[in-house]
């Protein structure tokens with residue numbers, strides 16, 4: 001079975017969030033169970049050196065009134081024979097940070113068209129025959145529609161939703177760039193204004209199957225109160241057309257056990273595993289606190305995108321409590337400039353206990369996962385969340401909102417702590433409670449060991465994806 005996985009990022013070549021981790025690790029797990037799985041992503045200038053791809057050819061795409069050339073580069077995921085293709089086009093695909101929503105939408109419509117043409121190119125060059133395309137998030141969610149209308153017979157498409165709050169919403173003019181005839185797009189004129197397009201919504205309607213990244217998020221998004229308003233109609237519409245048997249399935253993400261392994265992590269001051277974690281974590285923590293000029297104290301951290309979703313404003317409100325409890329708090333993240341500012345301000349207010357590293361810093365993330373005692377995850381919603389899984393593998397106990405994949409991956413009071421989401425007083429109370437558990441040494445040790453022993457590898461979930469692919473072909 002030949003599966004082409006596509007999305008906007010792939011670790012370690014280019015990563016800004018959890019999707020990058022998934023794109024860089026799920027294919028390797030699928031390969032182990034005999035799915036020939038390859039990846040295709042845009043070739044941004046930032047990743048070219050790291051990817052070190054070999055040019056294997058080129059093809060052309062008719063986009064708007066231009067013929068655009070696409071260069072094809074081939075490389076592999078590190079330590080694997082898993083092929084990654086990079087599609088290169090200077091004017092449109094070389095930069096990810098395009099400003100303006102329509103620019104981004106046009107960019108990924110172009111990439112989606114390029115992926116469909118690329119599949120034909122692979123086939124006609126006798127390189128590889130694709131049986132199924134696995135699209136991820138809005139960036140590649142036009143592929144099912146393009147596939148249905150432009151390829152005969154169409155290849156089945158799976159759309160995995162990693163986050164419903166990013167939908168690719170913008171001008172419907174993008175369909176002209178793709179040369180859709182009116183009758184081909186008439187299905188699009190629905191509840192939203194005819195001038196607008198919701199790309200993720202289109203993907204939900206046109207994909208052969210739709211999945212998301214945790215069983216609990218799959219349930220939550222079918223309830224109106226949990227869902228993101230605009231997309232709810234699409235989910236309902238799909239349910240009405242496809243019925244119960246084709247409902248959205250939730251498969252929990254895994255993490256790459258080679259990339260996230262405290263026993264082999266070269267970035268750590270001291271490596272450790274479940275048998276010697278006390279010595280190891282103490283050494284790493286000592287080293288990191290010294291780097292930050294913080295005193296040896298129980299240490300909480302936050303790692304992630306600084307987006308409203310992540311509930312950082314709640315952390316800012318409980319910082320005083322953490323300081324009063326004589327603990328440290330270290331933030332690592334970047335994103336929304338207003339949230340970044342608030343985080344910097346709170347760090348300035350409590351210089352003895354709080355630090356804020358406002359940046360994307362892979363190396364520091366490893367050190368922080370290993371050195372912290374607790375990681376705070378007060379997300380308002382969380383489709384899956386990988387940070388709790390990585391933290392647990394590094395012996396750091398998660399304190400998380402009871403939502404989405406956090407609920408699926410943490411067992412309250414056993415390997416982490418869950419609190420009622422959006423409830424500040426509950427978060428405050430849970431923080432106090434965790435520190436009292438830490439003082440009860442035996443109980444705390446058992447929690448850390450349980451967390452470290454938990455299996456968040458891709459093995460189980462890769463089997464579920466394979467089964468899903470088999471049903472679709």
Ligand code: ADP
Nearest residue numbers: 017018304305333359360361362365385386387
């Ligand atoms: P999301 O996909 O919503 O961003 P996840 O928890 O699924 O959240 O995944 C986040 C991934 O991105 C994790 O691998 C985390 O370590 C990484 N990450 C997020 N922000 C940063 C940062 N500022 N520096 C380094 N790594 C980061």
